[in-house]
Amino acid sequence: MTVRALDSVDFALYRGEIVVLLGASGSGKSTLLNIVGGLDSPSEGHVFFKQEELTEFDDPALTAYRRDHVGFVFQLYNLIPSLTAKENVALVTETAPNPVAPEKALTLVGLGDRIDHFPSQLSGGDQQRVAIARAIAKRPEILLCDEPTGAPNLIANPLAAANLPCHRAR
Ligand SMILES: Nc1ncnc2c1ncn2[C@@H]1O[C@H](COP(=O)(O)OP(=O)(O)OP(=O)(O)O)[C@@H](O)[C@H]1O
Ligand SMILES: [Mg+2]
Numbered sequence: 001m002t003v004r005a006l007d008s009v010d011f012a013l014y015r016g017e018i019v020v021l022l023g024a025s026g027s028g029k030s031t032l033l034n035i036v037g038g039l040d041s042p043s044e045g046h047v048f049f050k051q052e053e054l055t056e057f058d059d060p061a062l063t064a065y066r067r068d069h070v071g072f073v074f075q076l077y078n079l080i081p082s083l084t085a086k087e088n089v090a091l092v093t094e095t096a097p098n099p100v101a102p103e104k105a106l107t108l109v110g111l112g113d114r115i116d117h118f119p120s121q122l123s124g125g126d127q128q129r130v131a132i133a134r135a136i137a138k139r140p141e142i143l144l145c146d147e148p149t150g151a152p153n154l155i156a157n158p159l160a161a162a163n164l165p166c167h168r169a170r
Helices: 029-036 059-069 085-093 102-108 124-136 152-156
Strands: 070-073 142-145
Touching: 029 142, 059 070, 070 124, 085 102, 085 124, 102 124, 124 142
Parallel strands: 070 142
Antiparallel strands: none
């Protein structure tokens, strides 16, 4: 059976905008975020980032787009279980040109005293906040959050991270 996860979707997002997407379970929210975030490609249609057409990118170009421009908070967090909270965030900041220090990002989401804990030692909401810290720590141009109920204040004010000094990863 063919699933039409998205159909006739047409919209534009602008710099500085905060957009909330509401829809029933299965209506295609995660699929849409995955496409905008360069994790999935639509079978038809066109997606643009600034002047460039994402739907024309090959895999290396999509990888670079995700690395350089996108912060993603996954619905199921996607933390690495064998790494601590700090190490999960550092995994992203190590390749970012202008990152926030992992400790600072974790402090922003209220986990400054839990940085050495593993995901299995954290509650579900804590784990999501680690995922949010990981996404904001590289100061992405686009922050995509799939059901980010764990830190609504921070999502509403993503510039909180932008004001922190740069941390150069070793
Ligand atoms: N890999 C896949 N293969 C086939 N169908 C899929 C796949 N992933 C999602 N779907 C289907 O695509 C539709 C949209 O799914 P999606 O995960 O985007 O919904 P959602 O709005 O994020 O739902 P939820 O609120 O439950 O997270 C659903 O019918 C889902 O069952
Ligand atoms: Mg979803």
